[in-house]
Amino acid sequence: MSRRKRQRQNAQAPPAPPRRPDTQEIAVAHVTDKYSEYPSNGLTPVKLAEILKEADAGDVLRQMELFEEMEEKDPHLFSQLQTRKNAVTGLDFEIIPFSDDPRDKEIAAFIEEQLGGMEGFEDVENDLLDAIGKGFAVSEIMWGYDEGHVVVTQIKSRHQKRFFWDSLDDSFKVRTQEHSEGLLLPANKFIVHRYKARSGHSSRAGILRVVAWMYLFKNYDLKDWVSFAEVYGLPLRLGKYAPGASEADKVALMQALIQIGADAAGIIPDGTTIDFITTEKTSSTDLYERLARYCDEQISKAILGQTLTSDSGGGSYAQSKTHNDVRHDLTVADCKALASTLRRDLIRPLCIFNFGEDKRIPKIQFDCEEGEDLEQTANILDVLIGKIGLRVPTSYIYKKFSIPEPEADEEVAAPRAAAGPSVLPFKQEPPAPTIALKAGADAGPGTQAHIDRLADAAVRRGAGSFKKAFAPILKIIENAGSLEELRDMMEDEKAVAELYKAMDVTQAEELLQKVMVYANLEGRALEDGRH
Helix, strand or coil: CCHHHHHHHHHHCCCCCCCCCCCCCCCCCCHHHHCCCCCCCCCCHHHHHHHHHHHHCCCCHHHHHHHHHHHHHCHHHHHHHHHHHHHHHCCCEEEECCCCCHHHHHHHHHHHHHHHCCCCHHHHHHHHCCHHHHCEEEEEEEEEEECCEEEEEEEEEECHHHEEECCCCCCEEECCCCCCCCEECCCCCEEEEECCCCCCCHHHCCHHHHHHHHHHHHHHHHHHHHHHHHHCCCCEEEEECCCCCCHHHHHHHHHHHHHHHHHCCCCCCCCCEEEEECCCCCCCCCHHHHHHHHHHHHHHHHHHCCCCCCCCCCCCHHHHHHHHHHHHHHHHHHHHHHHHHHHHHHHHHHHHHHHCCCCCCCEEEECCCCCCCHHHHHHHHHHHHHHCCCCCCHHHHHHHCCCCCCCCCCCCCCCCCCCCCCCCCCCCCCCCCCCCCCCCHHHCCCCHHHHHHHHHHHHHHCHHHHHHHCHHHHHHHHHCCCHHHHHHHHHCHHHHHHHHHHCCCHHHHHHHHHHHHHHHHHHHHHHHHHC
16 A cells, blocks of 8 residues: 555545553652762862763753752852742642633533642652753653543642653653663653753753852852851961971971961970961952852842842832843733643643544633732823713623622622712613722712712613614714704694604603612602701
């Protein structure tokens, strides 16, 4: 059979049924996973370069062990990475259907139920966000069954040092007890989150790769700083032994020098002397601290994109706000990257196994928008609605201010009037609300401002009724050729009578009656209040 014929048959063949999930644990955690070789011991520029070159060849084991140590040993580095991760894990998320189709909404509801009911999902997010520092992070999905549905029973994080890139074809593999040479990752079994701090291979894309050199220099600096602090302010102790002194005498003299420095006491052999030499330190004593702070600032720039929100250094409010905006951009990017990974490696398999759908996949969206100044938003809406007359849907305002829409017969809050009823006594259609109305003495019942406010509300609520009632008149005005023709038509009693019959003023009259009833009630309430 020719290749073209096979392709034509495959194209005509029905789609394959959904695969059953692999319920076996593949990358079983080793007991040795918690042990490392501690490559940072005796770390030098040459040794660091060797570790990075090994990672370039695909073997990231020593690089991942080094990155793990860097987080453990450097509190500043650890706190910056945690800040970056917590900016995402602390956010709420929602599942958005692929479309408004009922089937898509059903799929989205199932996915939201699965993710929302998963215990410790924040830990799963935190494990995957480890890719920010190390370039990639992998978690294995434990599949199970519940009431006829395929569900996620657990998601287990796997250490990055278990994975590598094959040097022959650059395929991504995992080392297991059964496959020490490496195993290709099965489909729909692992969540692989990659973070690209810069362009290039995933083994070189982590932020800790950029930070490694600053960590090395800071490591040297701290070692010298501690040694300096140990002897700072102490005079140099110089021991002198007599010619022909034995080795035992020399050892005793050295021991005495050490004891004098630590205990301020010691003994020396006869014929030996000890001199105390003081030196004037001309170099700045804060040199080590300044170098350490410089390294911390570079680490903060690499991780958070700025320094003012991570260090206690000075800076204007405007500078801090600008830097916070940069940090928010990183948070948005992290949210989008994580959402894309979860949709591809977690939500898609859930849809395939339960619905047989691999295209109409719902999206996961993190609430990473910055909080708005609601008072300023209210003032803007007040201008747009009250003065410009912009038509704003009430659903938008409810969502913007996180206010649930009232049910049909649910009691709602309303501005309190000085006396009388606080709401209109007739059923209201959902109005386009006027935001930030100022209720004070100048807008109370009986005042012109209050009357104008009620009139405006009546006009808005009865806009449809008035438009329907005056439609015949507007039509005559549009068809009139001139003002003289329109005047002659209005002077014709028969034409006016027919025009009046054509006008449907039933709804407008009903609205006016309701307004009159309300005005009567308010007038009585004011009169009672005076007496």
